[in-house]
Amino acid sequence: MTGLPILEITGLSKSYGAIRAVDGVDLQVHRGEICGLIGPNGSGKSTFFDCTSGLARPNAGSVRLDGQDITGWSLNRIAREGRMLRSFQKTVTFGALDIEENLVIAGQMFTFPSVASTFGLGARSRARVDGLRQRARELIRLSGLWDVKTQPAGNLSGGQQKLIQFASMLMPEPKLILLDEPMAGINPKLIERVVEAIRYANEQLGVSFLVIEHNIDVITSICQRVAVLDQGRKLAEGTPAEIMRNQAVREAYLGG
Ligand SMILES: Nc1ncnc2c1ncn2[C@@H]1O[C@H](COP(=O)(O)OP(=O)(O)O)[C@@H](O)[C@H]1O
Ligand SMILES: [Mg+2]
Structure with missing residues (x-):
């Protein structure tokens, strides 16, 4: 985990009309890390991915990949370059x-x-x-x-x-993969397979990950660090254990 972070997001904001979907979020993914991104429905997680992967243009903020400023690059340009790839909830x-x-x-x-x-x-x-x-x-x-x-x-x-x-x-x-709810809609036996595949890619192929996932057990088992979004803002960040006992997170997300 030396040198620059593989992904460095600073002050990222995106509004849709009056909705501040993402509101001034800073987030770094360190080299070699699996970082989780969690939060209630509508908290801005997918929009954060949209702005990071070039599907949407942020209103403010910057995205640096492997030290290079890629803010405003299109999804195609980023994907074609192959350093950072993104999955969607729908499988194709x-x-x-x-x-x-x-x-x-x-x-x-x-x-x-x-x-x-x-x-x-x-x-x-x-x-x-x-x-x-x-x-x-x-x-x-x-x-x-x-x-x-x-x-x-x-x-x-x-x-x-x-x-x-x-x-x-x-x-x-790729050096970095963004996964949007990789476990959604798959049975428990295959969840273990996907977890193993992510671990293998991380440990053996050196791929870093940022993972949106509702399955907290999966987040706890694969992530070294987790960031929590709530209403477009970053509410907390820490190890899975720290996040699970954070009172503000429990109230916003885990139901108290
Ligand atoms: N393309 C869009 N047009 C209008 N509103 C959007 C769009 N994408 C997301 N939003 C709104 O932004 C907010 C955050 O949504 P989203 O990023 O999908 O949250 P999450 O992935 O955490 O469930 C929601 O209020 C959602 O309705
Ligand atoms: Mg989403």
């Missing part, structure tokens, strides 16, 4: 394609600069496709999806599709 896979094809496409979208190389013309791009296939297979094995890898992704369960989506995000070797 190519249903007719198998898992390996899904992952290779995800890798191609980031690592292929030109149309010619996207279509695999030339020896160099063939070598890159081979590299992507190898990485895809490794991630499929790690995600516990090896047994179903030849099935069309559309035939798999919602939880398995979440795992595919997660593995897809690891294809371009």
